[in-house]
Amino acid sequence: MLTAPLDEDQAADLAKIFKALGDPVRLRLLSLIASRAGGEVCVCDLTPAFELSQPTISHHLKLLRQAGLIDCERRGTWVYYWVLTDTLDQLSTFLTTTHKAEATA
Amino acid sequence: MLTAPLDEDQAADLAKIFKALGDPVRLRLLSLIASRAGGEVCVCDLTPAFELSQPTISHHLKLLRQAGLIDCERRGTWVYYWVLTDTLDQLSTFLTTTHKAEATA
DNA sequence: GCCTTGTATCGACATTCGTCAACATAGAAG
DNA sequence: CTTCTATGTTGACGAATGTCGATACAAGGC
Numbered sequence: 001m002l003t004a005p006l007d008e009d010q011a012a013d014l015a016k017i018f019k020a021l022g023d024p025v026r027l028r029l030l031s032l033i034a035s036r037a038g039g040e041v042c043v044c045d046l047t048p049a050f051e052l053s054q055p056t057i058s059h060h061l062k063l064l065r066q067a068g069l070i071d072c073e074r075r076g077t078w079v080y081y082w083v084l085t086d087t088l089d090q091l092s093t094f095l096t097t098t099h100k101a102e103a104t105a
Numbered sequence: 106m107l108t109a110p111l112d113e114d115q116a117a118d119l120a121k122i123f124k125a126l127g128d129p130v131r132l133r134l135l136s137l138i139a140s141r142a143g144g145e146v147c148v149c150d151l152t153p154a155f156e157l158s159q160p161t162i163s164h165h166l167k168l169l170r171q172a173g174l175i176d177c178e179r180r181g182t183w184v185y186y187w188v189l190t191d192t193l194d195q196l197s198t199f200l201t202t203t204h205k206a207e208a209t210a
Numbered sequence: 211g212c213c214t215t216g217t218a219t220c221g222a223c224a225t226t227c228g229t230c231a232a233c234a235t236a237g238a239a240g
Numbered sequence: 241c242t243t244c245t246a247t248g249t250t251g252a253c254g255a256a257t258g259t260c261g262a263t264a265c266a267a268g269g270c
Contacts, residue, residue, distance in 0.1 A: 004140055005133060005136045005137045005140050005154075006132055006133050006136040008129065008133070011129035011130075011132040011133045011136070012129045014126075014129075014132055015126070015127050015128055015129040015131075015132050016127075018123050018124075018126035018127040018132070019123075019124070019127030019128070020127075021119075021120070021123035021126075021127070022120055022121075022123040022124030022125075022126070022127040023120055023124070023227090023228080024113065024116035024117045024119075024120040025116075025228085026120075027111055027116040027119055027120050027123070028110060028111050028113070028116045030203070031110045031111040031116070031203065032110045034203045035109055035110050042246095043246075043247065044246070044247090047246095047247095049110075052228095052229075052230090053229070053230055053231080054246085054247075054248090055229080055230070055231080055232095055247090055248075055249080055250095056228070056229055056230070057247095058247060058248055058249085059228080059229080059248090059249090060228090061247095061248095062248080062249095074236080074237090074247090076236095076237065076238075076246095077236080077237055077238065077245065077246055077247090078246065078247090079246080079247060079248090083203070088200045088201070088203055089200075089201075091196075091200050092197045092200040092201045095193045095194075095196050095197040095200070096193070096194075096197045098135070098136065098139045098188070098193055128257090128258080130258085147216095148216075148217065149215095149216065149217090152216095152217095157258095157259075157260090158259070158260055158261080159216085159217075159218090160217090160218075160219080160220090160259085160260070160261080160262095161258070161259055161260070162217095163217060163218055163219085164218090164219090164258080164259085165258085166217095166218095167218080167219095179217085179266080179267090181266095181267065181268075182215070182216055182217085182266080182267055182268065183216065183217085184216080184217060184218090
């Protein structure tokens with residue numbers, strides 16, 4: 001939370017990203033993508049990892065993408081997703097800065 | 106996300122915490138508490154910072170507490186809240202480990 | 211005891227969310 | 241161009257969420 005409290009706009013932006021992480025399916029999707037060697041995963045490798053319908057997986061991937069946590073590209077028939085590490089770094093920095101702010105106070 | 110993908114239980118636990126952070130009011134509450142010198146804030150100092158009813162603020166504080174992000178203690182008439190830094194560290198580690206996992210891959 | 215103030219809980223409501231089945235779209239292959 | 245496979249989109253539904261007013265509880269002062 002930095003040394004100063006968040007203003008409303010900052011809080012709204014950050015909350016949107018945290019909200020995207022606030023679902024177990026999306027967290028598992030993100031971890032599946034991030035842990036894959038090469039950093040890219042085809043949707044066809046993600047869907048069978050869940051007992052959920054394909055549209056539901058597609059929906060969660062869309063939310064993660066809208067939050068700026070992942071991005072994707074179509075190559076032929078398949079669509080590949082990868083993690084946007086900058087966003088993860090931003091969140092991590094926010095959390096640790098919060099911590100340090102308190103310790104310093 | 107660590108090197109291996111999250112299992113369902115880990116994802117559910119983490120999602121619960123991230124969900125608590127996925128609301129702008131709760132993020133601002135957390136930042137207000139964390140940025141306060143001494144690390145403790147009375148509810149009476151938090152409520153006037155929002156254009157929301159007192160029960161609503163109380164509700165958000167309860168969710169943050171149930172997520173393990175803050176804790177509180179009553180002293181006389183007033184209730185004081187502080188941040189649980191261990192939980193913030195846990196989340197930050199999770200996010201950065203995810204990042205490194207990809208970079209290593 | 212009885213008020214007054216600070217905080218939490220309850221009940222209700224509109225909104226949002228997670229999920230699915232059905233349908234639409236994009237490419238490749240024939 | 242038709243068909244098949246891989247994804248995305250739409251519409252609908254029940255469940256969860258954010259908010260409030262009303263109420264309850266806690267502690268201090270009278």
